[in-house]
Amino acid sequence: MHKLYHFPLSPFSRKVRLVLAEKKIEAELVEERYWEHRAQFLQLNPAGQVPVLRTGNITLPESNAIIEYLEETHPEPSLMPSRPEQRAEVRCLNGYFDDAFYRDVTLNLLGERVNKKIMSRGSPDPGNVRTGTRRIKYHLTRMEQLLERRRWLAGDRMTLADFAAAAQISCLDYISDVPWNQAESVKDWYAKIKSRPAFRGLLADQLPGFPPPPHYSNLDF
Amino acid sequence: MHKLYHFPLSPFSRKVRLVLAEKKIEAELVEERYWEHRAQFLQLNPAGQVPVLRTGNITLPESNAIIEYLEETHPEPSLMPSRPEQRAEVRCLNGYFDDAFYRDVTLNLLGERVNKKIMSRGSPDPGNVRTGTRRIKYHLTRMEQLLERRRWLAGDRMTLADFAAAAQISCLDYISDVPWNQAESVKDWYAKIKSRPAFRGLLADQLPGFPPPPHYSNLDF
Incomplete structure (x- = not known):
């Protein structure tokens, strides 16, 4: 059984x-307020960040290592192409959303409007917003x-790159920032990915004090 | 033929x-002063960062996508273990050095002492140093x-994780910050990896205005 330490809007x-x-892998979700530096959580991940996947005696504290591991151990349905150059493009896109998109957009919007408040770190910086x-x-x-x-970001099949992108976009949609x-x-693509059964859990997320807008969980926008 | 756009102390x-x-793959090295935003380079990578690997008509602008691609297309000598949980550990370590170590250490030391100067962005911030x-x-x-x-960071065989770590450490050693x-x-491990033929190119790097200390290229420290 897998256990995932996570935070809803991470x-x-x-x-x-x-x-x-998407791979129909059962996992227990443990909500972790990672910025509170709970001692037991820091033992799992000294960097104090989510997500962390525990499976047996293995602890994986890094999201790309986790998704590549899940792809290798549960190859169906496949979320990676088979040709090396296409796999490389998926990984480039993952890196782009995790790094450039996150730093430029998610951190400046979600980080300022939501994270600062729940972490009691002052009010949003208007310049960053x-x-x-x-x-x-x-x-x-x-x-x-x-x-x-x-049809999809890395080609004609849905891949890990679409999930990397949808993960960022869905957080921003939760706060009406798209x-x-x-x-x-992009809207057509997001409607398509958001209507997959795998998205249901995310669309049911509710962060106290930050109600999502009605369109957030509406599959037709 | 591969072409790698890089910067010596990146x-x-x-x-x-x-x-x-290490894989004895021939590649033309093109030194790119990426912060100068050369138009042709921005066409290759709009994010304006190094490294970028060009091979045929493929452009890969993300270091982890590049090394996974090289591992898949040139599997010998292998720099990844075969078991998924060990591969996941290598990827977690890569992520740790690329992200936490880089942000905490390399950016605060190399970023302040060297990059600010060559990029004409003011003087080092003593607090960050x-x-x-x-x-x-x-x-x-x-x-x-x-x-x-x-023996090595991810187990008893040398892996991509050792190169991810040595890449950061070698930049810091160039400015005597280790x-x-x-x-x-760590010193024994670094002496071991630094004496590999694959390291020779790095040990010959010379950044004008920043001569490395004598021990930098000394294989016995």
């Missing part, structure tokens, strides 16, 4: 939850460019 | 250079704990 936790659910609001447009345009010629009217192809 | 570039050299100097001790202790019971006398096991 995009990296969401990426792993999506992969677990403005940066996030400006940068999401740039990144949605990059996604549009991919999705205009493809300008959907400026990104038609 | 730890992520070094990780890829080490893997290329102090943080880096304090945090490297913590991370070396974590490495000591691994290396006290293992307190070697406080980390005997």
Whole structure:
């Protein structure tokens, strides 16, 4: 039995939850307020971050290591292409969403508007929020460019890259920070991935004090 | 023929250079002053970061995607274990060095002392340098704990994790920022990896205005 330490609005936790659910792998979800540095949690992951997957006596404290592990141990349904150059493109996209998109957008919007409040770290910095609001447009345009010629982000099949992206986007949609009217192809792609059974758990998330907008869990927007 | 856009003291570039050299894959090295945002380079990687690997018409702008691709296309000598849980541990360690170690240590020391100067971004922030100097001790202790019971970081065979770590450490050693006398096991491990032929290119690096200390390229320290 797998046990996943996660936090509902952590995009990296969401990426792993999506992969677990898509592969129909049962896992106990343990909500971890990681910023409170619970001693037992720090023993699992000295870096104090979520997600952490425990399975048997194995502890994996890194979201990409976890999803690659799940792909290797539960190959069906496959979320990675078979050709090395296509696998490399999936990994490049994962890195792009985990790194550039997260730093430019998610950290400036979700980090300022939600995380600072729940972690009691002051009020949102308006400059950072403005940066996030400006940068999401740039990144949605990059996604549009991919999705205009493809069904999914890395090609014609859904891959880990779509879940890496949807994990970030869904956190921002929870706080109504995605300008959907400026990104038609991304909206179509998100409606498609959000209507998968694997997404249900995420759409049921409720963070006390931060109710999601009605469209968040509406499969037709 | 592969072409690698890199910068000598970029730890992520070094990780890829080490893997290329260990696997004896020929690659043309193109030094890229990535912070100058050369238009042709931004076309390859809009994020404007190194390393970027070009091979045929494939462009890979993400160091972990590159090293996994090289491992898949050039499996010998293998730098990944075969069992999924061991592969996951290698990937967790890669993530740890790329993320926590880089942010805590490399960015605070190399970023302040070297990058700010070559990028004309002001003078080193003494607070950040102090943080880096304090945090490297913590991370070396974590490495000591691994290396006290293992020959290499992820087990008894050298893996991508050792190159991810050596890439960061070698940049810090270039600026004499590794307190070697406080980390005997890490010093032994580094002497071992630094004496591999794959390391020669890195040990010959010379950044104008920043001469390395004599011990940097001395295989016996």
